[in-house]
Amino acid sequence: MIATAPQAKVYGMAAEFPTVAALYHxxxxxxxxGFKRWDVYTPFPVHGMDEAMGLGKSWLSAVVxxxxxxxxxxxxxxxxxxxxxxxxxxxHGKPTDWTTVPAFVPIFFELTILCSAFTTVFALMVMSQLxxxxxxxxxxxxxxxxxxxxxxxxxxxxxxxxxxEKTRALLESxxxxxxxLVHDI
Amino acid sequence: MDTSLDPQMAVRxxxxxxxxxxxxxxxxxxxxxxxxxxxxxxxxxxMVTSPVACFGLFCIAYQISTGVGVWGENHPVGWAxxxxxxxxxxxxxxxxTLISAILxxxxxxxxxxxxxxxxxxxxxxxICAAIFPGIHVGRVWMAWxxxxxxxxxxxxxxxxxxxxWDVFAVSTYFTVSVLFWYTGLVPDLATLRDRTTxxxxxxxxxxxxxxxxxxxxxxxxxxxxxxxxxxxxTPLVLSVHxxxxxxFATSVIPGWHATIFPPYFVAGAIFGGFAMVLTxxxxxxxxxxxxxxxxxxxxxxRMCKIIxxxxxxxxxxxxxxxxxxxxxxxxxxxxxxxxxxxxxxxxFTKILHWAPYPAPYWWxxxxxxxxxxxxxxxxxxxxxxxxxxxxxxxxxxVNMGMWFERFVIIVTSLANDFMPSMWHLYHPTWVEIGTFxxxxxxxxxxxxxxxxxxxxxxxxxxxxxxxxxxxxxxxxGAHAGTEAHSPQL
Numbered sequence: 001m002i003a004t005a006p007q008a009k010v011y012g013m014a015a016e017f018p019t020v021a022a023l024y025h026x027x028x029x030x031x032x033x034g035f036k037r038w039d040v041y042t043p044f045p046v047h048g049m050d051e052a053m054g055l056g057k058s059w060l061s062a063v064v065x066x067x068x069x070x071x072x073x074x075x076x077x078x079x080x081x082x083x084x085x086x087x088x089x090x091x092h093g094k095p096t097d098w099t100t101v102p103a104f105v106p107i108f109f110e111l112t113i114l115c116s117a118f119t120t121v122f123a124l125m126v127m128s129q130l131x132x133x134x135x136x137x138x139x140x141x142x143x144x145x146x147x148x149x150x151x152x153x154x155x156x157x158x159x160x161x162x163x164x165e166k167t168r169a170l171l172e173s174x175x176x177x178x179x180x181l182v183h184d185i
Numbered sequence: 186m187d188t189s190l191d192p193q194m195a196v197r198x199x200x201x202x203x204x205x206x207x208x209x210x211x212x213x214x215x216x217x218x219x220x221x222x223x224x225x226x227x228x229x230x231x232m233v234t235s236p237v238a239c240f241g242l243f244c245i246a247y248q249i250s251t252g253v254g255v256w257g258e259n260h261p262v263g264w265a266x267x268x269x270x271x272x273x274x275x276x277x278x279x280x281x282t283l284i285s286a287i288l289x290x291x292x293x294x295x296x297x298x299x300x301x302x303x304x305x306x307x308x309x310x311x312i313c314a315a316i317f318p319g320i321h322v323g324r325v326w327m328a329w330x331x332x333x334x335x336x337x338x339x340x341x342x343x344x345x346x347x348x349x350w351d352v353f354a355v356s357t358y359f360t361v362s363v364l365f366w367y368t369g370l371v372p373d374l375a376t377l378r379d380r381t382t383x384x385x386x387x388x389x390x391x392x393x394x395x396x397x398x399x400x401x402x403x404x405x406x407x408x409x410x411x412x413x414x415x416x417x418x419t420p421l422v423l424s425v426h427x428x429x430x431x432x433f434a435t436s437v438i439p440g441w442h443a444t445i446f447p448p449y450f451v452a453g454a455i456f457g458g459f460a461m462v463l464t465x466x467x468x469x470x471x472x473x474x475x476x477x478x479x480x481x482x483x484x485x486x487r488m489c490k491i492i493x494x495x496x497x498x499x500x501x502x503x504x505x506x507x508x509x510x511x512x513x514x515x516x517x518x519x520x521x522x523x524x525x526x527x528x529x530x531x532x533f534t535k536i537l538h539w540a541p542y543p544a545p546y547w548w549x550x551x552x553x554x555x556x557x558x559x560x561x562x563x564x565x566x567x568x569x570x571x572x573x574x575x576x577x578x579x580x581x582x583v584n585m586g587m588w589f590e591r592f593v594i595i596v597t598s599l600a601n602d603f604m605p606s607m608w609h610l611y612h613p614t615w616v617e618i619g620t621f622x623x624x625x626x627x628x629x630x631x632x633x634x635x636x637x638x639x640x641x642x643x644x645x646x647x648x649x650x651x652x653x654x655x656x657x658x659x660x661x662g663a664h665a666g667t668e669a670h671s672p673q674l
Contacts, residue, residue, distance in 0.1 A: 024656035027401075043208060043376070044648040045404040046656055053401055058409035068417075078333055082341040091343050103345035106428055110353040113421050117361040117414060121368060124410040128403040131395035138398070146399045147376030147645075149208035 008183035011136035012038075013167045014143070014154035015176025020046055023151040026174045027052040030153065033170065037159035041137065041152040060123050067119025068112050075111035079104040136184045154182065201295050201650045203478040208648050214475040215373075215642045216380055223637060226472055234629040241623010244616045245320055253323035255616045262599045262611040267321035269591040270621050272429055273457070274314035274628075275355065276450070276587060278362070279422055280458025281307030285365060286418035289411075295487055297646040298479045301373075302469070303462050304366040305641070309631040310461070311359045313624040318351070320620075347431035354428035361421055365414045368407075371397050372645035426454040433594065439521040440598035443509065449502035456495035456557070457587035459488050460580040465632060467577050469641070479642055482571050489570040492583060496561035499590075503558065517603065525597045526550040545610055546597045549589050556586025 017023040020042065027040050031054040040049065050056075083089070083104070088096040125131060137143050137154060146152060153176065155167050164181065171179045202211070248255050258265045281303035288296040319328050331352045335341045342349050375397035378390035397403070427447035434446035443449075463485065470476045510522040527533060528540035529547045544550070560582040569575045601608045635641065648654050 020654055021656045021658065040401045041399045042401060042404070043212075043399055044372075044645045044654060045408050046401070046654070047649075048656060049401050050405050052656075055402070055405055058406045060406050060409045061413060064413050079344040082333075082335065083344045087335065087339065087341050089341065089343055091345070094345070100345055106347075106350040106424070106431075107344060107353045109420070109424060110350075110357040113417050114357045114360060116417050117364050120410045120413045120417075121364050124368070124406050125395065127406045128400075130397065130403070133391065133396060135396060135398055143398075144379040147372065147379050148212040 008185055010157045010164075011139075011182045011184040012154045012156040012159075012162070013164070013171060013179065014137065014140060014152055014182045015171040015179045016142055017151040017153065017176060020151055022175050023153060024049060024052050026153055026171075026176060029174045030155065030170075033161070035155055035159050035161055037156040037162075039154055039156075041143070041146045041150070041154070043147055043149060043151075058127070060120070060127055063123040063127075064116050064119050067123070068116035070119075071112040071115025072108055074115065075104070075108045078111070079107055134185070136182055139185065140180055140182050142178055142180070199481070199483050200652070201298065201481070201483070202647065203481045206478050206651070208651060208653065211479070211642075211644055211647055211651070212376060212380075215479075215640050215644050216377055217475070218473055218636060219377060219638060219640060220380070224472070227633060227637065231630065231633050234626045234633060237626025238623055238630045239626070241620055241626055244619035244623055245316065248320060248616055248620070249325050253321070255614060257612045257614045257617060259609065261602045261604075261607045261609060262596060264321075264595050264599065265611050266592075266613050266617040266621055267317045268432075269588065269595050270624060271314050271317035271321075272450075272591040272595075273588045274310045274317075274624065275358075275429060276426060276454035276457045276591075277461045278307040278310040278314065278358070278458065279426060279451070279454035280462045281305070281310075282358075282362060282365075282418050282422040283455050283458065284462070285369070286415040286422060289415040290419055293487075294650045295484055297643055297650055298481075298484055299462065299466060299488075300646070301366075301369065301643040302466060302636075302641045303458075304362065304369065305635045305639075306462060306465060306632065307362050307458075308359070308366060309628050309635075310458075311355065311362065312631070313628050315355060315359065316620075316624065316627075318355075347428065347435050350428045351432055354425045358421060358425045361414070361418055365418055368410060368414060369643055369646070370639065371395055372399065372407075373640045373643060375399070376644055377640065423451055426450040438598050438602070439515070439517040440506075440526075440594065442518075443506060445502055445505055445509070449499065449506075452495045452498040452502065453557075453587060453590060456492060456499055456561075457583060459492050459495070460583035460587070463488055463492075463576060463580040464584060467573055467580075469636065476642065479647060485573070485576055486567070486570045489564045489576060492580065493561050493564040496557060496583065500558035503554065521598060521601070525601050526593060544597075545600060546593065549593050549597070553586050553589040553593050556582040557590060560586065 015026075017026055023040055023042065024046065027049060030038055031052065040046075040053065042049070080101075083096065083100075084098065090096060094100070137146075137152075142150065143152060144150075153171070155162055155171070161167075168179050168181075256265070256267070258267070281300075284296050284303045285300045288300075319325060322328060330337060331342065331349065333342055333344070333349075371394060374390050374394035378387060378394045381387050381390060427450065430446035430450035433441035434443055436442060466480055467485070470480050507522055507527075510518040523533070523544075524540050525544050526546060527550060528542075528544040529551060530543040533539045534541070534543050560579050563569045563575060563579055569579075596611050600611055652658060
């Protein structure tokens with residue numbers, strides 16, 4: 001089966017699996033076979049799939065920590081510089097010295113959260129290489145069920161171990177159905 | 186299966202999705218709400234809510250163009266319905282974030298059926314809330330004074346003021362809620378994108394789904410992002426109503442100057458928020474019968490338990506306020522609580538003789554107690570938690586009671602202040618009433634639009650609690666790890 005015009009560049013070899021358990025075990029075997037450029041596609045995050053694929057912990061949290069610290073520093077400067085140094089506003093005769101720093105804490109907190117949240121979302125997009133308008137996998141008509149109940153595995157053609165015959169045989173031997181060559185446009 | 190023979194089966198819990206529905210069923214039924222023709226009831230409902238919303242906007246326009254004097258506020262009652270409505274709406278928003286963040290961190294899997302709709306409700310409630318501090322300043326075109334910029338004569342805003350904290354807290358809350366909600370929506374938008382046949386819809390879903398394709402290399406970061414958003418939203422949701430309560434607690438007004446305010450406000454917000462979630466989801470569940478397997482009586486039962494818990498915390502806070510007023514020995518505080526809130530025409534005046542005449546707002550105070558403390562106590566009984574009529578009536582009592590709570594706190598403390606010559610009872614004008622009613626129109630109109638255009642149930646999340654989503658599932662009825670993986674008894 002061929003998803004697109006034969007002259008188009010080959011993106012990879014994809015297979016569909018009947019259940020999440022079948023996909024999970026297939027992923028373990030592809031991992032053990034030593035493939036590097038491959039992915040599984042599921043309607044929901046599958047528990048334990050990161051280990052089955054041999055992926056480590058996402059380091060998105062480290063980026064968010066930097067974002068949060070940036071937010072805190074912005075708040076420290078935003079509040080501290082005008083209120084303690086540049087323009088000390090006396091309100092109700094209350095002090096304006098460093099002992100009033102606890103009154104700055106709520107905004108320290110809020111800006112830390114705000115910057116962390118923005119960093120989380122933008123880091124998610126950068127690390128997932130999103131947004132994008134299209135993807136070769138969308139050329140395969142069966143793939144439209146990925147948001148419903150379809151479980152797919154695709155090995156990219158640029159993986160050094162990729163070969164049309166052997167990869168097809170491998171995917172079929174580990175229980176993949178509808179093994180298809182997916183083309184790039 | 187005969188559960189009496191298998192001791193393991195006997196302790197299994199009811200599944201979160203009833204009738205052993207499949208993933209395809211979930212996708213089909215949830216997407217259908219968006220994809221099918223607009224039902225007649227939707228148009229009828231929208232025909233009611235949108236004129237109400239427009240009337241609210243008219244009242245706001247009238248108030249801005251004429252001046253804040255069209256409201257009934259005057260010295261000493263400088264805050265009344267405006268801030269009451271602000272606190273009321275911002276409180277309602279809290280249930281959404283509690284469900285999406287705190288219940289996520291505590292691994293309450295039942296949240297997956299209700300989190301999307303509740304998060305949407307949060308956003309719309311915060312939009313309604315944000316209207317009031319904006320317009321109550323009178324000169325709306327100067328609202329930018331709230332921003333931390335020295336543009337007015339080089340003067341910076343006072344960063345030590347709780348009112349400025351509030352600006353940061355509410356705007357951060359809204360922004361983070363939008364980000365959290367949208368992050369959760371992306372996989373479901375991708376599902377709708379893959380299903381739709383309309384070119385226009387395909388364009389918009391493709392745009393907003395960001396090219397999501399369920400890749401596990403993306404899910405890995407997505408799950409971490411979701412966990413972090415839940416982690417930072419948890420202290421955020423607790424901080425927002427705490428900061429709102431600081432607007433009152435840091436002042437010297439009797440009835441406001443209380444250290445119990447932050448936890449009391451947060452509990453009240455969750456209480457009122459869950460009441461609003463149920464107020465909306467119970468009719469939604471009847472109008473879209475396919476939701477009955479997703480939002481099961483079990484979900485309603487658990488929400489009722491949270492209402493009972495938080496309602497009792499609120500009841501405790503009311504009691505403790507009185508205790509501290511008495512124990513603290515401040516005569517102004519004591520006077521305020523007894524003579525301005527508590528003294529009803531019969532018990533405290535005629536029988537106990539603690540007050541020579543009834544408190545001017547005794548009816549508001551006792552409405553609050555009845556609706557917030559007494560009414561939810563019926564949820565001690567399982568029979569009541571499973572009776573939708575009882576639940577619907579009680580949660581509407583809670584909605585009313587939470588509005589009265591803010592009215593009691595704000596208006597009774599201000600109306601009779603330190604100087605008797607200034608005493609002045611507050612009465613709302615039609616403009617204030619119209620604006621408040623209008624915010625309900627805005628809220629409900631936005632919610633109706635939401636359920637027409639976006640998936641109101643988080644499909645990708647609810648699939649996780651289905652038994653078939655477990656890669657280590659052995660066979661139906663065999664050993665399964667979590668509550669969601671067990672078959673129905």
